[in-house]
Amino acid sequence: MVRTERLTKRYGHTTALRDLDLEVSGGEVFGLLGPNGAGKTTTLRLLVDLIRPTSGRVLLFGEDVAADSVEARRRVGYLPGNLALYDDLTGAKLLKLLAGLRNHADLTVAHRLAERLDLDLDRRAGELSKGNRQKLGVVQAFQHQPDLLVLDEPASGLDPFAQRELHAAVREHADAGGTVLFSSHVLSEMEQVADRVGILLDGRLAVVDRVANLKANALRALTFTFDTPVDAGVFDRIPGVRDVTVSGCTVACRVVGNVGELVRAAAGLGLVNVTSAEPDLEDIFLDYVEKRESHVT
Incomplete structure (x- = not known):
């Protein structure tokens, strides 16, 4: 589902990511862990083609994302770390707008997940708290039932109840054959949800392994x-x-x-x-x- 080959991104003289080789399979929940500045957000933005690599390449579903990013994006749900919303729109109208851009008219999944997260879709986005804005971002990523979910710090700002429902939704998505790749600072989240974990340090992938193996050798x-x-x-x-x-x-x-x-x-x-x-x-x-x-x- 996801493959990177010597993926590198430089900003001037600063190397944010270097020679990243990574593979994530269908039905897998993969967690990307690392301190601030390690390259997590850069990696996720490269995966969804928001930025282009200095060298190397990203393959989604076996195809080079840079060569056909539109088709790849149809199959991807993305939650950015710096979520921006149309503040004058209600949650319901925002979800309908985003679904329309994908030619996805069925909002059943969106409304069910909003209910699970206790999110009021009748309120304008500008009136929502940080946690409820994050819930809205989560819902829009899931709503078209994508083959691949790319989530940047999805639990950020969520209360414990919403975190639990998010984790359950992630696991259900993977159990149904979808793939999830997410970054997090919440280490317990990785332990509860991820099948495998990759640790990024200074733009390099220090280790990739199953959580059980990491613990056995820790x-x-x-x-x-x-x-x-x-x-x-x-x-x-x-x-x-x-x-x-x-x-x-x-x-x-x-x-x-x-x-x-x-x-x-x-x-x-x-x-x-x-x-x-x-x-x-x-x-x-x-x-x-x-x-x-x-x-x-």
Whole structure:
């Protein structure tokens, strides 16, 4: 559904995106994660042909989007990060206008989703709060049941109820065979909704993997309690173990990969208790950021 080949975008001397190779399949929810300035919005704008690459290319549905962007856009629903609306139009009139531009007369999906999001379509866009404007943007992206949804920070400004309904709509869209590619700063959103996650750092794709695999290979925090104080050096020598701290009879550390050797070593030292914190995407993301900063330093 989506494929990029060495996609690069420069603004003068600034490279916003470099050599991005990415593939997203039908029925997949793909999350794009990264700090501000990492290249997320640039990537999404390139995908929908709002801007053109400096080099490389984007293929949607197997076709070069730059060669036939009109046909590709018919099959895409897009929510921009900097959403602009016609403030004098009611939500209903705005959706009808946008649907008409696509020759899509059926607004059933739009009205159903608006109801799920608790969005009043009779109010003018200029009267809506930030969260309700975002809901209207979400509805217009979904309303023509596109093959591909490209969503830039879709949960921004939404209350927890609306976020839950958005996530459910995204999952339903993918389960029905559609594809969703979205960016987010809400790490829990990635964990709940995305099948795979790509982490962008400094315009480069640092990693792409399934959420479960990222978590399985991430640093996890363990805390051991012993019946007597122990030497931290025992843990420092175990592969994959780092950040060992000792406080009396308690040892805390982080470990990546298999914890078997670590647990066996602890068991031979008078182990009383062990607790483990399951890694989440925030831990994974921060670990990649720390690696990047240490490399730069």
